[in-house]
Amino acid sequence: MSKLQEMRKKRMLSQNDLVKASGVSRTIILKYESGEREINKAAAITLLKLSTALSCKIEDLLENTNEEKQPVLFNMYKIWREDLIKNGEDVGLPYTWDSGEASAREDFANYWIMSAEISFVEMLELEKLYDANEK
Incomplete structure (x- = not known):
């Protein structure tokens, strides 16, 4: 499970809830959560939108080292x-x-x-x- 998915579930949000709260498309969120796309390569503004919607630090969403x-x-x-x-x-x-x-x-x-x-x-x-x- 990706850190994005963990944080979303911890906040008890559906993917649709996160889409509405962040303004990030469902397709992008799905790709980050599935690992099809690396969240560590996301645009800074995307990370900011997601972290703001999840009330967490950007670092909390990044994977690995x-x-x-x-x-x-x-x-x-x-x-x-x-x-x-x-x-x-x-x-x-x-x-x-x-x-x-x-x-x-x-x-x-x-x-x-x-x-x-x-x-x-x-x-x-x-x-x-x-x-x-x-x-």
């Missing part, structure tokens, strides 16, 4: 950074240690409604990866 969670976390980081830039709120994180500052980690966690901030080292690694992908 931290290594497999890294691409999801990076995708979330990229969306957060691009949103900051679009809204003129980018504080010049590239090439600085600001990305590891508590306020940046807190903002990232709040943006995605995460239960806890990521570590200083994780934030720096995400920034390095983001910077490398922007070149």
Whole structure:
């Protein structure tokens, strides 16, 4: 049983209930629950919709190891950074240690409604990866 299915059943929701609450299509939910599609490769916004509808952390829906969670976390980081830039709120994180500052980690966690901030080292690694992908 997938973690998504476990969480849905724990909340006593049918798949249709989850579709209505999250706005994610039934087909997608079925594929994630059956393992036909990997939830770890889901779009960050899909994970946010599902976790919000289930009142849980995004991490609660992800399968397996931290290594497999890294691409999801990076995708979330990229969306957060691009949103900051679009809204003129980018504080010049590239090439600085600001990305590891508590306020940046807190903002990232709040943006995605995460239960806890990521570590200083994780934030720096995400920034390095983001910077490398922007070149």
